[in-house]
Amino acid sequence: MSSEKTSVPEASVYRLSLYHCYLGDLIRKGVIGRITSRQLAEELDIREETVRRDMSFMGGGGRPGAGYEMSSLFAALTEFLGLSDDYPVAEVGTAQMLAALKVVFPPYSYGVKPIAYYSELPEDVGKSIDNVRIRHITEILSREESLSVDVALVACSPGWAQVTVDLLGQAGVRGVLLLTPVTKLNSPEGMEITYMRMPCDIKALAHRCGVVVGA
Amino acid sequence: MSSEKTSVPEASVYRLSLYHCYLGDLIRKGVIGRITSRQLAEELDIREETVRRDMSFMGGGGRPGAGYEMSSLFAALTEFLGLSDDYPVAEVGTAQMLAALKVVFPPYSYGVKPIAYYSELPEDVGKSIDNVRIRHITEILSREESLSVDVALVACSPGWAQVTVDLLGQAGVRGVLLLTPVTKLNSPEGMEITYMRMPCDIKALAHRCGVVVGA
DNA sequence: TAGATTGTTAATCGATTAACAATC
DNA sequence: TAGATTGTTAATCGATTAACAATC
Numbered sequence: 001m002s003s004e005k006t007s008v009p010e011a012s013v014y015r016l017s018l019y020h021c022y023l024g025d026l027i028r029k030g031v032i033g034r035i036t037s038r039q040l041a042e043e044l045d046i047r048e049e050t051v052r053r054d055m056s057f058m059g060g061g062g063r064p065g066a067g068y069e070m071s072s073l074f075a076a077l078t079e080f081l082g083l084s085d086d087y088p089v090a091e092v093g094t095a096q097m098l099a100a101l102k103v104v105f106p107p108y109s110y111g112v113k114p115i116a117y118y119s120e121l122p123e124d125v126g127k128s129i130d131n132v133r134i135r136h137i138t139e140i141l142s143r144e145e146s147l148s149v150d151v152a153l154v155a156c157s158p159g160w161a162q163v164t165v166d167l168l169g170q171a172g173v174r175g176v177l178l179l180t181p182v183t184k185l186n187s188p189e190g191m192e193i194t195y196m197r198m199p200c201d202i203k204a205l206a207h208r209c210g211v212v213v214g215a
Numbered sequence: 216m217s218s219e220k221t222s223v224p225e226a227s228v229y230r231l232s233l234y235h236c237y238l239g240d241l242i243r244k245g246v247i248g249r250i251t252s253r254q255l256a257e258e259l260d261i262r263e264e265t266v267r268r269d270m271s272f273m274g275g276g277g278r279p280g281a282g283y284e285m286s287s288l289f290a291a292l293t294e295f296l297g298l299s300d301d302y303p304v305a306e307v308g309t310a311q312m313l314a315a316l317k318v319v320f321p322p323y324s325y326g327v328k329p330i331a332y333y334s335e336l337p338e339d340v341g342k343s344i345d346n347v348r349i350r351h352i353t354e355i356l357s358r359e360e361s362l363s364v365d366v367a368l369v370a371c372s373p374g375w376a377q378v379t380v381d382l383l384g385q386a387g388v389r390g391v392l393l394l395t396p397v398t399k400l401n402s403p404e405g406m407e408i409t410y411m412r413m414p415c416d417i418k419a420l421a422h423r424c425g426v427v428v429g430a
Numbered sequence: 431t432a433g434a435t436t437g438t439t440a441a442t443c444g445a446t447t448a449a450c451a452a453t454c
Numbered sequence: 455t456a457g458a459t460t461g462t463t464a465a466t467c468g469a470t471t472a473a474c475a476a477t478c
Contacts, residue, residue: 018417022398064453064460084426100312103372110414123244150424175420183237199325203232205390209365210297279477280437
């Protein structure tokens with residue numbers, strides 16, 4: 001594990017994740033060989049200089065004149081991002097939400113694997129998704145496995161968001177992707193929260209779509 | 216409708232949406248009176264200068280020494296963003312997803328109102344959510360009301376994303392908030408798409424959480 | 431008037447783009 | 455060697471922060 005500094009810009013880390021998703025997809029489809037920064041850029045609507053710059057942050061191992069070897073680039077990205085073949089995550093939400101989410105965002109297609117489910121509804125307890133039993137949110141702390149997850153995806157109702165995040169924090173979870181749109185949350189010490197904020201995105205879109213009348 | 220230029224920075228528009236959400240919440244709770252940039256900043260983890268700067272982009276009507284009058288600020292934000300009391304949107308996804316989403320993101324709490332639902336599953340057709348009937352995605356074009364929606368929230372399965380977006384574009388929808396994580400999409404002419412990309416957010420979080428070992 | 435807070439101009443910071451030398 | 459593409463340094467751009475004069 002080389003000494004990866006966190007000096008890598010936030011925006012670059014995000015794009016590196018995007019390359020990881022894209023390459024993972026290609027590789028799963030059986031595509032092999034090399035890929036250039038130009039191809040990647042074109043495919044993902046980014047400038048090619050940006051792609052190369054991003055790659056250089058983690059020593060992408062590109063070859064002038066030849067581009068990047070896909071499988072080794074993918075491996076480098078996987079290591080840089082701290083992922084594994086099936087990166088384990090916890091997911092929180094009603095059984096209904098968790099089941100629906102699986103369809104919209106099929107984890108296996110992205111190298112992600114939910115290993116624990118928690119619901120806010122007592123009646124969901126005991127149901128299973130892909131042979132993983134759903135537990136109650138309040139059980140987050142009582143699981144030893146909790147510690148084996150760094151990142152959780154939270155899509156509970158607004159009223160449960162704070163409790164959930166607190167419990168996850170105590171259970172050692174370090175990063176949370178929050179789909180629930182709460183305007184303010186008290187984030188536990190040392191926890192990274194990525195806010196999704198669908199309402200804000202919708203309102204920002206409303207602005208951009210509503211205004212363009214002139215000219 | 217004053218001549219709002221789109222020269223307002225993207226980031227500011229997003230924060231203005233955030234203020235709108237926050238104020239809407241307060242007002243709905245019955246809070247009235249004035250609020251200062253400092254209070255807003257503290258509440259939302261932003262710097263107060265940033266708040267004031269954002270406000271100045273739309274002529275917030277603040278009073279030196281006294282702050283902003285909440286209800287008129289909210290009205291100004293509503294107008295600036297091109298919203299209404301119940302901003303109409305369309306939502307696309309399975310009945311299961313749409314029902315689950317309603318709990319996680321209760322639209323009425325944010326001044327948003329789904330007036331049309333479309334599902335990718337034929338068996339969902341005819342079901343209702345809050346007395347709005349679910350139709351099939353392929354029916355998007357056959358609705359006259361389609362034109363009365365500027366923005367849609369799309370949470371269908373990856374395979375349906377392109378079709379959905381195309382149909383929405385033809386139906387006159389100008390902005391789409393896409394929850395479905397497709398790496399590349401052919402966006403119809405003149406359509407704004409906001410990509411959610413849960414897998415990338417999760418991977419970026421994995422990086423930030425996994426690396427901090429040193430020091 | 432004194433106290434408080436706004437709106438704006440200037441300074442800083444970070445990220446993106448452009449240019450190009452290094453290298454397979 | 456010639457052609458292609460990388461990695462890096464410098465220039466540009468945009469957004470955030472700081473400072474402060476204007477004003478209720």
